[in-house]
Amino acid sequence: MNTPSPETESSVRVGVLVPLSWPGWVGAGEHLLAGVELGARVVNGSGGVGGRALELVVRDTAADPEKAVVAVEELAGLGVAALVGEYHSVVARAVAARADVLGLPYLCSSAVLDALTERPTEWVARLCPPQSRGWRAYADFLLAAGHQRIAVASVPSVYWAAGTRILQEYFAAHGGTVVELDVSSLDPAAVCDELVDHRATALLLLVGAPEPAVSIVKAVRRDQRLEDILIGAPAGQPEFAEWAALLGEDGAGIPFLRYLPERLTPLGVRVEAALHEQLGRTPSFVAFEGYDAIAVLADVLRTHGTDRKRIADTWPQVAVEGTRGRITFSRNAGVWQWMSPPIQIADRDPQQPARLRSLS
Numbered sequence: 001m002n003t004p005s006p007e008t009e010s011s012v013r014v015g016v017l018v019p020l021s022w023p024g025w026v027g028a029g030e031h032l033l034a035g036v037e038l039g040a041r042v043v044n045g046s047g048g049v050g051g052r053a054l055e056l057v058v059r060d061t062a063a064d065p066e067k068a069v070v071a072v073e074e075l076a077g078l079g080v081a082a083l084v085g086e087y088h089s090v091v092a093r094a095v096a097a098r099a100d101v102l103g104l105p106y107l108c109s110s111a112v113l114d115a116l117t118e119r120p121t122e123w124v125a126r127l128c129p130p131q132s133r134g135w136r137a138y139a140d141f142l143l144a145a146g147h148q149r150i151a152v153a154s155v156p157s158v159y160w161a162a163g164t165r166i167l168q169e170y171f172a173a174h175g176g177t178v179v180e181l182d183v184s185s186l187d188p189a190a191v192c193d194e195l196v197d198h199r200a201t202a203l204l205l206l207v208g209a210p211e212p213a214v215s216i217v218k219a220v221r222r223d224q225r226l227e228d229i230l231i232g233a234p235a236g237q238p239e240f241a242e243w244a245a246l247l248g249e250d251g252a253g254i255p256f257l258r259y260l261p262e263r264l265t266p267l268g269v270r271v272e273a274a275l276h277e278q279l280g281r282t283p284s285f286v287a288f289e290g291y292d293a294i295a296v297l298a299d300v301l302r303t304h305g306t307d308r309k310r311i312a313d314t315w316p317q318v319a320v321e322g323t324r325g326r327i328t329f330s331r332n333a334g335v336w337q338w339m340s341p342p343i344q345i346a347d348r349d350p351q352q353p354a355r356l357r358s359l360s
Helices: 026-045 065-077 089-102 131-144 158-173 188-198 213-221 241-251 266-279 285-304 308-317
Strands: 012-018 054-060 082-085 106-108 124-126 149-154 177-182 202-206 230-232 256-258 329-332 335-338 344-349 352-358
Touching (some): 012 065, 026 054, 026 082, 026 285, 054 065, 082 285, 089 106, 131 230, 149 188, 158 202, 285 308
Parallel strands (some): 012 054, 082 106, 124 335, 149 177
Antiparallel strands (some): 344 352
């Protein structure tokens, strides 16, 4: 069977990869998809791509790399011009590797693992900051607050292991220590005992949400021995409404990384209002990443056409005003990387847990 050509179809197809079912982080997937869909509606409302509609072909990855690879091959066969999306780093790595082999442009919106590909590739570009940049900023925040003895509650994963290594190296260079607690073999009560034994002043949740993160937070909050410990979540778990719904006041005051600027661009303000109406709640940074991914790709398609090789050759020429700043790409760690995505540290206000506040 012949693969449809993006240049001969009546619409311009774009493959969208998002986690929409367990064990994927469904809340993040829903926000990512909302941003992508809003971006496509805006593109189509302003004439599409050379008069052709931008058609999204969505596939659920369920945080499964093998399922994602199958989806990439299917989407390539359907004639998509490019791929966008994905939240989970281990899935994005699998997507990037297969896209590289197939010669299919992939704009990664939300997966931060530094080594997104095992070898340099011209086919992959990324909007979100590399993990090391964001997590070192988070470490600086902890150090400035006087935290030198850190514990991380983690589960086996390439992503969490990379985060732990970044923190251990950074704290060691600044006279601090990071101890790893494997929660695949420790229940929440045992985690509390380990925190006391190690005299940790901060516990970082390098685990999935809602579980085991929610159970660990509840156990720590109720342990009088740990009333002064800081709980942190660099991966952004408290960003989503589900966190506040499950934990209430217990979920407040837990700093996390958020890839938003202090002030959105004028476009960002308009997009925020539209996303709020669409989602029925405050949009997360992931929704803005989804919108920006479509904004970038639509600009490339309109200017340079739908030929896959031409799209990949165009990454270094991108200059698009996004919701969070001007987006351009430079080479970094083997892919085309937006080098100045915003990074802030935020939490849920202990006085108003439904409200997010910036701490940096």
